[in-house]
Every structure is written in structure tokens, then in C-alpha cells.
Amino acid sequence: MTEDILRAENVGKRFGPVTALRDVTLRLGPGEVLGLIGDNGAGKSTLIKTLCGFHRPDSGRILIDGEEVHLRSVGHARSLGIDTVYQDLALVDQLSVYHNMFLNREVVRWPFLRNRAMRRLARQHLEEIGVNIPDVTVEVARLSGGQRQAIAVARSVYSARRILLLDEPLAAMGAKEGAQILNLIADLKARGDIAMILIVHNYAQVLDVCDRVNLLQHGTITFDKPTAETSLDELTDLVVAEYRRGRLNPGVR
Numbered sequence: 740m741t742e743d744i745l746r747a748e749n750v751g752k753r754f755g756p757v758t759a760l761r762d763v764t765l766r767l768g769p770g771e772v773l774g775l776i777g778d779n780g781a782g783k784s785t786l787i788k789t790l791c792g793f794h795r796p797d798s799g800r801i802l803i804d805g806e807e808v809h810l811r812s813v814g815h816a817r818s819l820g821i822d823t824v825y826q827d828l829a830l831v832d833q834l835s836v837y838h839n840m841f842l843n844r845e846v847v848r849w850p851f852l853r854n855r856a857m858r859r860l861a862r863q864h865l866e867e868i869g870v871n872i873p874d875v876t877v878e879v880a881r882l883s884g885g886q887r888q889a890i891a892v893a894r895s896v897y898s899a900r901r902i903l904l905l906d907e908p909l910a911a912m913g914a915k916e917g918a919q920i921l922n923l924i925a926d927l928k929a930r931g932d933i934a935m936i937l938i939v940h941n942y943a944q945v946l947d948v949c950d951r952v953n954l955l956q957h958g959t960i961t962f963d964k965p966t967a968e969t970s971l972d973e974l975t976d977l978v979v980a981e982y983r984r985g986r987l988n989p990g991v992r
């Protein structure tokens with residue numbers, strides 16, 4: 740069996756009285772695309788933020804290539820090859836599109852930033868993925884939600900080296916932009932050298948682009964199957980059943 744590139748074992752995370760993650764065990768194989776689904780508040784974002792070094796787990800452990808790591812920060816995780824696209828984006832509103840695309844990895848010929856090169860590369864990257872931003876020098880504050888999302892995804896896709904975590908990359912996207920991002924994820928997957936975990940609410944999209952799917956319920960993974968062995972009906976039934984149970988037994992957290 741190939742070794743998992745990323746693994747969480749019995750990870751727990753609490754926020755005061757709320758148990759956001761309970762005994763989460765998750766694995767990600769090299770080049771694999773894992774879809775993470777679950778109800779609102781199930782703990783999906785908390786799990787991504789724990790795997791990318793933003794939150795420290797209260798219990799359990801995280802392993803990269805079979806070796807336990809203690810992620811100290813997002814920067815530390817990035818240095819180990821884990822890049823993230825957050826739900827709440829982390830673009831700098833006052834900076835231009837191209838500056839945002841190269842944030843923290845500016846093209847420099849010491850001591851000067853190579854603005855012209857960054858503008859050209861930003862234009863080229865966006866064009867390659869079919870995202871239409873007419874002017875890469877405008878501040879991102881002036882762009883639509885979908886365009887901002889596209890820039891955040893494009894930025895990570897071009898800098899990702901081993902593991903890319905995407906928290907709802909398709910939120911705030913129109914159908915066309917969403918399809919472009921899905922194509923981009925499919926292209927990256929075809930390259931075969933980047934493993935991804937993807938939070939997506941649309942199960943048809945999960946089945947389209949992911950190799951395996953995990954369902955998170957009340958902070959625990961309760962379902963883990965290759966997408967080839969499941970269906971839209973099964974995924975929908977799981978969530979409807981959970982919804983019924985949750986409404987009948989509130990406070991199970």
C-alpha cells in the first residue's frame with residue numbers, strides 16, 4: 740500500500756463548550772482528491788484549519804509522509820508543502836490583483852520587486868485558467884465575490900507543491916466561473932503530483948472531481964468511500980437522514 744501523504748489520527752478540537760472535531764481520522768493518498776462534505780457546522784472548516792496549521796488540535800496527531808508533525812502556523816504548514824484556499828479568502832483588499840497573486844512569494848531581483856514580471860505572470864496564469872480579469876493592476880476590493888475567489892484559487896494552485904486544501908472554492912462563484920475552477924482542479928489532479936482536500940456543497944461536483952468522499956457529522960467522520968462506489972442518491976440520503984436525526988435529537992454535540 741502507498742503511504743498516505745497526509746493523515747489525521749484521532750484529532751479533536753474544542754472551542755470552549757463546543758466540540759468542533761471529535762476523534763477525526765482522515766487519510767489522503769499521494770495525488771488523491773478527497774471531497775469533504777457535511778452539514779453546516781459539522782466541523783469541515785475547523786478540520787481544514789487544523790490541517791493547515793491555523794488551529795492546533797487539542798488531541799490526536801497529524802502526519803505527513805508517515806511522520807508526525809506539530810504544525811505551529813500556516814507558514815510552517817506551507818513550508819512542509821500544505822497550501823490552503825480559505826473560505827474567508829485572505830486577500831488583501833487594498834492591493835492589486837497581481838500583488839495578491841504573488842503575496843508572500845513576490846518575484847524579486849534583490850532588492851527590487853519585479854512588478855512587470857509579476858503582472859505578466861498574473862495575466863498569464865489567469866488567462867490559462869480562463870478567468871477573465873481585464874486589468875490585473877486594479878485593487879481586489881473592486882472585484883466581484885466570484886472574481887476574488889478565482890484569484891485566491893489561482894494563487895494557491897500556482898504555488899501549491901504537494902497538498903492543497905480548498906475550503907469551498909466554489910462558493911460565491913457563478914456557474915461559468917465555478918466550472919472553470921472545477922476544470923482547474925481536474926487539470927491539477929491530472930498532473931498527479933498534488934493531493935487535495937476539497938469542501939464542496941454540491942454533491943454532483945464532488946462525484947465529478949473527487950476520488951473519495953468523507954462525510955463529517957457533528958465533528959466525526961462517519962462515511963468514507965471512493966466516489967466510484969457511491970452515488971448522488973446515497974450521499975443525499977446520508978445527509979437527509981442526518982438532518983432528520985439532528986432535528987429529532989438536538990444537542991448531540
Ligand SMILES: Nc1ncnc2c1ncn2[C@@H]1O[C@H](COP(=O)(O)OP(=O)(O)OP(=O)(O)O)[C@@H](O)[C@H]1O
Binds near residue numbers: 758777779784
Ligand atoms: N473560532 C471559533 N470559535 C468558536 N467556535 C467555533 C470557531 N470556529 C468554529 N466554531 C464552531 O465549531 C463548529 C464547527 O464549525 P465549522 O466552521 O468547522 O463548520 P463547517 O462544517 O465548516 O460549517 P459551514 O459549512 O457552515 O462552513 C461550529 O459549531 C462553529 O460554531
